[in-house]
Amino acid sequence: MSVAIKVTVNGQTHEHEVEPRQMLVSYLREELGLTGTHVGCDTSNCGACTAIVDGQAVKVCTMLAAQADGAEITTIEGLAANGTLHPLQEAFRETHGLQCGFCTPGMIMAAWQLLERNATPSDAEVRHALEGNFCRCTGYDNIIKAVQHAAESA
Amino acid sequence: MIPVAFDYHRPASVDEAIELLSDDAKLLAGGHSLLPAMKLRLSSPGALIDIGRIAELNYIREDGGTIAIGATTTHQQIASSDLVSANASALAQAASVIGDPQVRNKGTIGGSLAHADPAADYPAAILALGAEIVVRGSDGGRSIPADEFFIDLFLTALAPDEIITEVRVPAADKSAYVKFPHPASRFAVVGCAAASAGGAVKVAFTGVANAAFRDSGVEAALSGGLSEEGIAAAAARAADGQEVLADHFAGEEYRRHLAKVFARKALATIA
Ligand SMILES: Cc1cc2nc3c(=O)[nH]c(=O)nc-3n(C[C@H](O)[C@H](O)[C@H](O)COP(=O)(O)OP(=O)(O)OC[C@H]3O[C@@H](n4cnc5c(N)ncnc54)[C@H](O)[C@@H]3O)c2cc1C
Ligand code: FES
Ligand code: FES
Numbered sequence: 435m436s437v438a439i440k441v442t443v444n445g446q447t448h449e450h451e452v453e454p455r456q457m458l459v460s461y462l463r464e465e466l467g468l469t470g471t472h473v474g475c476d477t478s479n480c481g482a483c484t485a486i487v488d489g490q491a492v493k494v495c496t497m498l499a500a501q502a503d504g505a506e507i508t509t510i511e512g513l514a515a516n517g518t519l520h521p522l523q524e525a526f527r528e529t530h531g532l533q534c535g536f537c538t539p540g541m542i543m544a545a546w547q548l549l550e551r552n553a554t555p556s557d558a559e560v561r562h563a564l565e566g567n568f569c570r571c572t573g574y575d576n577i578i579k580a581v582q583h584a585a586e587s588a
Numbered sequence: 589m590i591p592v593a594f595d596y597h598r599p600a601s602v603d604e605a606i607e608l609l610s611d612d613a614k615l616l617a618g619g620h621s622l623l624p625a626m627k628l629r630l631s632s633p634g635a636l637i638d639i640g641r642i643a644e645l646n647y648i649r650e651d652g653g654t655i656a657i658g659a660t661t662t663h664q665q666i667a668s669s670d671l672v673s674a675n676a677s678a679l680a681q682a683a684s685v686i687g688d689p690q691v692r693n694k695g696t697i698g699g700s701l702a703h704a705d706p707a708a709d710y711p712a713a714i715l716a717l718g719a720e721i722v723v724r725g726s727d728g729g730r731s732i733p734a735d736e737f738f739i740d741l742f743l744t745a746l747a748p749d750e751i752i753t754e755v756r757v758p759a760a761d762k763s764a765y766v767k768f769p770h771p772a773s774r775f776a777v778v779g780c781a782a783a784s785a786g787g788a789v790k791v792a793f794t795g796v797a798n799a800a801f802r803d804s805g806v807e808a809a810l811s812g813g814l815s816e817e818g819i820a821a822a823a824a825r826a827a828d829g830q831e832v833l834a835d836h837f838a839g840e841e842y843r844r845h846l847a848k849v850f851a852r853k854a855l856a857t858i859a
Binding site: 435437453454455457476477478479481484490491492493496497498500501503544547548563565566567 | 589590591592593594595596598616619620623624626627628636638640664687688689690691693694772773774
């Protein structure tokens with residue numbers, strides 16, 4: 435069986451036939467070539483695969499591409515506008531919020547959701563909002579700083 | 589990790605979904621319990637019936653002193669609902685500490701209740717608040733009191749051909765949910781909900797036993813009211829006579845201790 439889906443990713447519309455068991459993360463990476471959305475654990479724990487689906491941050495290793503039919507999706511590739519980094523991207527660079535960078539796309543998408551819901555979070559609120567995202571490098575402090583930097587510069 | 593191949597249906601209504609149900613088909617709501625299990629091939633249904641976008645299942649409304657919540661309402665929607673916070677704060681508090689923001693954006697109350705994980709957060713709140721679970725099947729509908737819903741590990745009173753459509757939560761005067769989260773998974777090692785309505789207090793636990801349960805011993809010991817001494821004496825009886833879970837993270841003794849501590853915390857919050 436295959437399912438016809440139509441999705442808008444970073445403003446561009448795509449139509450494909452997908453196998454029901456194809457996860458959205460593999461559709462984004464393998465069909466659309468958008469490899470900025472990473473696969474860390476593949477078990478819904480690490481948050482590396484976080485993308486924005488209809489305004490909600492979702493771990494897309496745990497969502498079927500078929501479930502996304504009709505959805506508007508933003509991945510890390512869609513955040514910068516006209517060659518200018520998004521304030522969150524700029525802030526991660528500015529405050530050294532990454533080392534290897536593997537977790538960074540997911541961190542930024544989860545932080546995007548936080549700032550959209552709460553423009554002036556406390557440090558504790560930032561930590562709570564990033565509970566679903568693991569970083570194995572930074573020790574998190576610079577990530578918190580980056581999110582606060584972005585909140586201040588917005 | 590890739591699940592075993594399956595067919596995918598996205599019915600437009602509850603009636604259509606019920607028609608599609610069969611021994612080999614499973615409902616898909618938020619997918620945040622089912623899809624991980626399918627990826628690990630612990631579960632391999634032949635078909636999924638995606639009810640995640642059936643509009644008639646997604647709502648929170650007041651209905652004569654009761655808060656009615658549609659089955660596919662997400663944890664995030666419940667955690668951020670003023671109506672739920674004002675009338676059933678234990679439920680809003682439980683929703684707000686499930687997993688992480690991404691999980692709360694996708695996971696649904698109907699899916700969590702049907703899945704009946706022994707460490708899930710909602711069941712304690714549902715029991716303490718005296719909620720009813722409204723279900724519909726090929727033979728019509730019924731309403732299951734929370735006290736009769738949770739039976740055993742991953743086992744509920746739901747029949748295989750039934751769909752949860754709504755959760756009905758009577759407004760409480762005061763209620764609270766507190767939990768000791770597993771440091772990695774965020775599931776409840778022990779979670780306790782307490783609710784008072786019309787002078788009666790109900791106390792329920794999740795994470796402690798195979799299924800969430802009302803603690804009648806604690807409730808009976810509270811007949812003297814919610815004074816500090818009364819709460820301490822009642823909380824000391826938490827999980828008495830109950831078979832208690834033990835795993836490599838928390839042994840039986842430790843879980844019993846946590847049950848007492850979290851009973852006291854929950855009761856102190858509503859005192
Ligand atoms: C990383 C992670 C952390 C988590 N942490 C927690 C936590 O701390 N606390 C907690 O309580 N939970 C936790 N969960 C589980 C989460 O809350 C799930 O969302 C929930 O258990 C299932 O809801 P769902 O909508 O995703 O259901 P699904 O996965 O879609 O379905 C689960 C089961 O319920 C059935 N079902 C779904 N909807 C209905 C319905 N309306 N009627 C009848 N049957 C139905 C399905 O057929 C399936 O068998 C976590 C999950 C993940 C991935
Ligand atoms: S890859 Fe999706 S949560 Fe880790
Ligand atoms: S920067 Fe390496 S995992 Fe976060």
